């Protein structure tokens with residue numbers, strides 16, 4: 424069972440240290456009383472209008488002025504982020520002012536919040552469901568606009584609503600089944616078995632639809648790996664720099680310039696990638712280069728997507744992908760230095776890292792490949808994460824199994840399957856979730872959120 428919220432009042436600095444303004448958050452039953460002791464405004468904090476930002480003086484627990492012009496807002500529960508009484512101070516930034524204010528709050532009786540504890544309280548107090556709480560961390564971690572939009576929809580409750588819809592449908596079917604169990608000899612106004620089966624099928628189809636969004640969810644949340652590989656001196660590092668719009672990797676006319684893998688984050692057509700530039704693949708006497716080549720090979724072999732780059736102005740045959748190359752992901756063949764060529768090479772995507780020619784077509788191809796061969800169903804609504812997908816798979820299994828006892832009118836067994844499926848969905852939304860799962864989820868958060 425879910426633990427109950429304690430009566431403790433917690434506080435934390437919610438903004439990154441060193442900024443111009445620092446926000447401190449206080450939440451819990453004594454939030455207003457403790458904060459009022461550290462605050463002098465035109466009226467006392469307790470008389471201040473709720474949810475109105477007021478200017479005043481922030482004092483230490485011993486009465487010294489910490490910040491002569493600090494903004495303060497009180498948000499009484501239950502209509503606050505955590506569902507409890509919340510007070511926020513916006514004081515001058517800089518680590519000293521923030522730290523002294525935090526120390527004063529602690530001295531006045533608050534406890535330092537754990538990572539994600541404000542959001543955890545919001546969940547435990549029923550302000551948000553567990554998928555929304557997870558989305559708070561997703562919003563903070565989002566590495567691309569698409570990922571941010573996805574997290575935003577989940578935060579707005581879209582996934583939770585669809586799951587609750589499934590739960591309620593199963594609950595309705597269960598009530599039909601239980602009424603048959605309770606009144607076996609009566610012929611009440613029950614829906615027929617075909618309709619029950621149809622409704623089960625609809626639930627299963629909806630679950631399958633959600634499960635198909637898993638890959639998209641993973642792509643958006645985790646980012647895909649994209650390796651740039653190929654022979655030496657073809658312009659791999661130049662391409663990486665061109666993608667990033669800055670000189671991240673060293674470029675030179677000397678073959679074997681890149682000795683070790685170079686990594687960077689990149690968003691291409693809204694898709695987040697972990698980009699790896701690799702050492703040119705060639706035989707070498709030099710031990711360090713050999714190690715670099717080995718490492719490059721394995722990172723390219725492990726990547727979700729590989730750009731195999733060659734120098735289009737050189738002879739092609741010797742630059743083809745080595746036959747013994749065990750690549751896990753999808754490979755796109757790219758011929759660089761198109762500026763030195765008069766005609767395109769059939770079967771190759773022509774680009775020039777030097778002039779930028781052909782990059783739009785390359786980005787289009789990458790986007791198409793991600794969604795057609797790697798990605799699952801593209802959705803503009805929600806995409807489930809691994810935790811949701813695992814539980815959904817179990818729920819779907821139970822819904823499918825329920826068809827057998829339904830045929831033989833084995834109501835008791837049918838009820839067991841339905842309750843199990845509902846239990847799995849409840850774990851996703853947090854209606855019924857184990858404390859250790861909560862701990863794992865909220866440990867992802869930073870302090871102050």
Ligand SMILES: Nc1nc2c(ncn2[C@@H]2O[C@H](COP(=O)(O)OP(=O)(O)OP(=O)(O)O)[C@@H](O)[C@H]2O)c(=O)[nH]1
Pocket residue numbers: 654655656657658659660661662673674675676677678679680681682701702703704759760761762763774775776777778
């Ligand atoms: N003309 C032309 N030259 C290019 C282009 N891209 C790269 N070069 C040149 O090709 C040479 C090699 O570029 P790099 O980016 O270092 O090549 P690399 O594939 O990373 O090489 P290694 O790290 O040695 O494997 C440099 O002199 C670049 O200026 C291009 O599109 N056109």
Ligand SMILES: [Mg+2]
Pocket residue numbers: 659660661672673674680681700701702703
């Ligand atoms: Mg290089």
